[in-house]
Amino acid sequence: MKSTYRIVLASLSSVLLAASPMPAQTDEELILDNRPSAIQAAPRPKPTRTPAATPKADESVAPTPRPEDVIVGIVNNRVLTRAELNVRVADQYDRLKKEVQARFGGVVTTIDPEFKDMVIDLEEDPNEVLEEQRDLIDKAIRAEESSTLQSWVEHSLLADEARRQKLVISEAEFRARLAEAEAMSELDQKTIDAVLDHAKVSRGDYEKSVYDALLIEKLIAKFISLNYTDEQYKAAYDSNPAIFYEPPKYQLAHFAMALDSSTDSKLIDDRRAVAEKVREALKTTSNPKEVFDQPAFNDETRGFGGVITRFLTLDENILPPIVQVRGRELKAGEVSDVLINKARENGKVVTRSIHVVKMIEVIPETGTDFESARPAIMRNMTEIARTRLLERLREAKTHRIITNLSGVPASKVPSAEQLRTSQANAEPINLVLPNG
Numbered sequence: 001m002k003s004t005y006r007i008v009l010a011s012l013s014s015v016l017l018a019a020s021p022m023p024a025q026t027d028e029e030l031i032l033d034n035r036p037s038a039i040q041a042a043p044r045p046k047p048t049r050t051p052a053a054t055p056k057a058d059e060s061v062a063p064t065p066r067p068e069d070v071i072v073g074i075v076n077n078r079v080l081t082r083a084e085l086n087v088r089v090a091d092q093y094d095r096l097k098k099e100v101q102a103r104f105g106g107v108v109t110t111i112d113p114e115f116k117d118m119v120i121d122l123e124e125d126p127n128e129v130l131e132e133q134r135d136l137i138d139k140a141i142r143a144e145e146s147s148t149l150q151s152w153v154e155h156s157l158l159a160d161e162a163r164r165q166k167l168v169i170s171e172a173e174f175r176a177r178l179a180e181a182e183a184m185s186e187l188d189q190k191t192i193d194a195v196l197d198h199a200k201v202s203r204g205d206y207e208k209s210v211y212d213a214l215l216i217e218k219l220i221a222k223f224i225s226l227n228y229t230d231e232q233y234k235a236a237y238d239s240n241p242a243i244f245y246e247p248p249k250y251q252l253a254h255f256a257m258a259l260d261s262s263t264d265s266k267l268i269d270d271r272r273a274v275a276e277k278v279r280e281a282l283k284t285t286s287n288p289k290e291v292f293d294q295p296a297f298n299d300e301t302r303g304f305g306g307v308i309t310r311f312l313t314l315d316e317n318i319l320p321p322i323v324q325v326r327g328r329e330l331k332a333g334e335v336s337d338v339l340i341n342k343a344r345e346n347g348k349v350v351t352r353s354i355h356v357v358k359m360i361e362v363i364p365e366t367g368t369d370f371e372s373a374r375p376a377i378m379r380n381m382t383e384i385a386r387t388r389l390l391e392r393l394r395e396a397k398t399h400r401i402i403t404n405l406s407g408v409p410a411s412k413v414p415s416a417e418q419l420r421t422s423q424a425n426a427e428p429i430n431l432v433l434p435n436g
Helices: 002-011 082-102 126-164 171-184 189-198 203-227 230-239 265-283 288-292 321-329 370-396 416-425
Strands: 071-075 078-081 108-110 119-121 249-262 304-308 339-345 348-363 401-403
Touching: 071 082, 071 126, 078 082, 078 126, 082 126, 126 203, 126 370, 126 401, 171 203, 189 203, 203 370, 230 370, 249 265, 249 288, 249 321, 265 288, 265 304, 265 348, 288 304, 321 339, 321 348
Parallel strands: none
Antiparallel strands: 071 078, 071 401, 108 119, 249 304, 249 348, 339 348
């Protein structure tokens, strides 16, 4: 179930976070009221094995604040607590921990380029290695926290400006777009609810985030319409048409049987017979998943099974060459012959795998002319406009932004009344760029 959560959260990330972040803030960066200056806190000390001194009975020790009481981000009257940030990065912790620990698998291990100057000798002191692991995991989590906090700030900033611009999403449009987003995740409502529960996100908060994401989409579209023209899009295409070209994409029902470079003719014939049965079943069904779910065609221990792929470009790094070549020849609804993936190894011809492919849908190539390149141009323009819009919002100083990963100092946290007043008195920015 955990892998399912990861897939679902990835597919819903654009809904829950609503955008990819700008460059992440540095550790402990503090931004007050949009001023460009930043306060850099002292770095945390490296972990040590020396036990902490036991406080005397008469010493008063300040209690550790609860995560839900620590504010790490404020945008206007929106607040993000340490507890909420922890939930947003929780799924990343185990992944980062496993990645770091996997790099300590030999006598001497060199960490990836980000930590290329760190070489650990496991023969010296295992405890020291564990400290280094913790330090790496801590650094990676801090970077993840910073990136996530920045995403939250940008999402909140854009959504608030959309409201100041008096933009709204009708109930009918909202429900239609929500259903579209959930359909794209290819999950039923029960599974989506389970994912939200795992992520500690209520249905109400999830729908509010979707609504805000749609507001942001409408704000960026308005910004683009006010500042960019069709002539500019055409000029961008003419200057470098190759960057807007997108090759055809294919959605496949792909059945594969691994044979581990076999020369056993009986085994190959037996597996080919199974593949022929899959082929016949795929030819007569509109639901390939029902075929792939049959126990006779789904056996991990014997190395075979089927998947419904997302749209692929039939890249040679994803599928064997024979599947790429024959796959491109298929029209939607057609099923390939049984495809035998062979190779020559040590002077012998071996069979590495056996495949059957049913083409579900083909998206033609685009970008061969300006009109077909328009969607790619607009996607590119959306990213440019989003970045420019965020720059203008920060320059305008009409939004209050305060962030600090270690917690915003109490003296800098505005009262609820101050937040309401600043929000009520704020004016929307002029969305038209200077000089057209």
